Amino acid sequence: MPSVMLRKRDDGKLLFYVAKKDLEETVESIEFDTEEKWGGEVVLGDDSRYYFEPMSPPPVIPITLRAKRI
Amino acid sequence: MSALTKEETEALIQEVLEVYPEKAKKDRAKHLAVNDQSLEKSNKCITSNRKSLPGVMTIRGCAYAGSKGVVWGPIKDMIHISHGPVGCGQYSRAGRRNYYVGTTGINTFGTMNFTSDFQEKDIVFGGDKKLAKLIDEIEVLFPLNKGISIQSECPIGLIGDDIEAVAKQKKKEHGKTVVPVRCEGFRGVSQSLGHHIANDAVRDWVLDPAAEKETAYEASPYDVAVIGDYNIGGDAWASRTLLEDMGLNVVAQWSGDGTIAEIENTSKVKLNLIHCYRSMNYISRHMEEKYGIPWIEYNFFGPTKIAESLRAIAAHFDDKIKEGAERVIEKYKAEYDEVIAKYKPRLQGKRVMLYVGGLRPRHVIGAYEDLGMEVVGTGYEFGHNDDYDRTIKEMGNATLLYDDVTGYEFEEFVKKVQPDLIGSGIKEKYIFQKMGVPFRQMHSWDYSGLYHGYDGFAIFARDMDMTINNPCWKSIKAPWKQEVANDVAVAASA
Ligand code: SF4
Numbered sequence: 001m002p003s004v005m006l007r008k009r010d011d012g013k014l015l016f017y018v019a020k021k022d023l024e025e026t027v028e029s030i031e032f033d034t035e036e037k038w039g040g041e042v043v044l045g046d047d048s049r050y051y052f053e054p055m056s057p058p059p060v061i062p063i064t065l066r067a068k069r070i
Numbered sequence: 071m072s073a074l075t076k077e078e079t080e081a082l083i084q085e086v087l088e089v090y091p092e093k094a095k096k097d098r099a100k101h102l103a104v105n106d107q108s109l110e111k112s113n114k115c116i117t118s119n120r121k122s123l124p125g126v127m128t129i130r131g132c133a134y135a136g137s138k139g140v141v142w143g144p145i146k147d148m149i150h151i152s153h154g155p156v157g158c159g160q161y162s163r164a165g166r167r168n169y170y171v172g173t174t175g176i177n178t179f180g181t182m183n184f185t186s187d188f189q190e191k192d193i194v195f196g197g198d199k200k201l202a203k204l205i206d207e208i209e210v211l212f213p214l215n216k217g218i219s220i221q222s223e224c225p226i227g228l229i230g231d232d233i234e235a236v237a238k239q240k241k242k243e244h245g246k247t248v249v250p251v252r253c254e255g256f257r258g259v260s261q262s263l264g265h266h267i268a269n270d271a272v273r274d275w276v277l278d279p280a281a282e283k284e285t286a287y288e289a290s291p292y293d294v295a296v297i298g299d300y301n302i303g304g305d306a307w308a309s310r311t312l313l314e315d316m317g318l319n320v321v322a323q324w325s326g327d328g329t330i331a332e333i334e335n336t337s338k339v340k341l342n343l344i345h346c347y348r349s350m351n352y353i354s355r356h357m358e359e360k361y362g363i364p365w366i367e368y369n370f371f372g373p374t375k376i377a378e379s380l381r382a383i384a385a386h387f388d389d390k391i392k393e394g395a396e397r398v399i400e401k402y403k404a405e406y407d408e409v410i411a412k413y414k415p416r417l418q419g420k421r422v423m424l425y426v427g428g429l430r431p432r433h434v435i436g437a438y439e440d441l442g443m444e445v446v447g448t449g450y451e452f453g454h455n456d457d458y459d460r461t462i463k464e465m466g467n468a469t470l471l472y473d474d475v476t477g478y479e480f481e482e483f484v485k486k487v488q489p490d491l492i493g494s495g496i497k498e499k500y501i502f503q504k505m506g507v508p509f510r511q512m513h514s515w516d517y518s519g520l521y522h523g524y525d526g527f528a529i530f531a532r533d534m535d536m537t538i539n540n541p542c543w544k545s546i547k548a549p550w551k552q553e554v555a556n557d558v559a560v561a562a563s564a
């Protein structure tokens with residue numbers, strides 16, 4: 001369960017950063033991304049997949065969250 | 071020699087790898103690559119931040135070097151104790167040329183070496199008592215220090231001393247910041263992890279505790295912090311001048327010529343400006359998350375990149391600053407145009423190979439290009455994937471990328487590529503000079519500098535010219551090995 005730092009890039013894309021793994025990737029898609037619910041499965045730019053426990057209301061970004069690798 | 075094609079560069083890498091045993095060859099192959107600008111991510115072509123191979127000459131440092139030497143060391147009004155045996159601190163003392171203003175030994179301590187000088191008995195019985203005594207002595211001898219950091223050397227982690235307990239105790243007794251840093255040299259694969267550990271220590275022991283305190287801080291909408299500029303030869307001063315000229319208020323310099331008070335105030339700025347991404351991105355990310363401070367990377371090497379960066383920084387502010395940026399660029403235009411007019415004809419078309427750390431393998435490319443030069447190979451001592459991501463676009467296609475290059479590989483590459491200039495560290499300098507290749511030491515600017523900003527660019531251009539066009543390179547070959555053509559000329563003149 002790596003700690004993931006999420007931040008918005010200038011062009012509005014979400015960046016997914018894991019310091020320990022040296023991983024800085026864009027988030028290409030995210031399962032739930034609405035006003036009420038946020039999280040679920042995310043697909044990164046390198047096609048790897050992670051899972052965030054869905055949360056509501058959505059978190060304020062930037063934030064550090066735990067994700068599961070799937 | 072003309073530029074290599076992609077196939078030739080690939081063949082060169084294969085040829086160089088040939089001498090290694092099978093396993094080493096497989097490992098090193100992952101660290102050498104031909105640049106391909108069409109790639110978005112570097113991990114498709116190059117592996118980085120891995121353990122160096124045993125038996126090769128690597129050019130890396132240790133985590134202690136990353137913390138004490140890079141991040142903490144330049145904070146001038148704190149005393150940084152090299153905790154452990156005497157060597158680590160003494161051999162690296164004052165080598166980095168991070169300039170500061172102050173009276174050394176009175177209110178600033180940058181070039182001094184403080185060490186607990188571990189002996190056998192400290193290793194056997196533990197060194198916490200000695201550390202406590204040392205801190206008390208410092209308080210008596212140097213009462214104007216604004217804080218102390220304890221930089222662990224290898225043995226501290228091995229014998230399991232509790233430096234955190236000592237730090238807390240002494241902080242209470244003396245009422246000053248005392249920071250234990252767990253940057254033992256054996257942690258991680260290079261100095262890079264030391265940067266990270268040092269960033270975390272700044273966060274936990276200085277930045278966050280200070281943010282909770284009430285301070286008399288007058289906020290302005292133009293407050294920025296310069297992050298990751300270590301004032302090598304005065305770099306940070308040139309950067310600061312440009313930013314202030316355009317109307318920004320520089321609250322803090324991390325950490326060249328910086329003070330602990332500046333660091334404590336950084337949580338209140340409006341924007342963090344990062345020069346060395348590698349060594350301080352961690353703290354910037356933290357400040358973004360915790361205090362909502364956005365950060366941007368900028369590059370103050372060479373007029374093209376400076377103008378780009380000034381505009382990008384100004385875009386975060388109102389029209390006053392945007393006009394300020396244009397004004398600054400205009401103000402220095404005559405100056406840098408003159409520099410280019412003078413040196414470009416002398417340097418045009420010269421080819422450079424770099425091998426440095428931190429930000430330079432990609433940041434100085436623009437400055438060389440401003441002088442009409444071309445960077446044909448570059449690499450990081452301790453870069454990560456995100457550094458190479460940022461490098462791919464800066465480098466030309468089919469140029470060489472080498473990560474954690476070994477002494478052997480670097481020499482072979484140079485023999486084949488035959489650059490007109492190499493920019494790397496002191497350990498490489500004399501090897502290449504003896505091979506007859508002009509060389510600049512690009513870590514501490516070869517006892518010159520500063521290189522940042524427009525003022526620095528003028529010095530940069532002069533230094534490169536002075537090195538490449540130095541008449542000594544013509545005298546490298548022994549007279550009896552000179553070309554035949556010369557012999558004829560001599561005979562004719564006789
Ligand atoms: S590796 Fe250990 S012993 Fe060597 S310089 Fe670094 S801290 Fe000192």
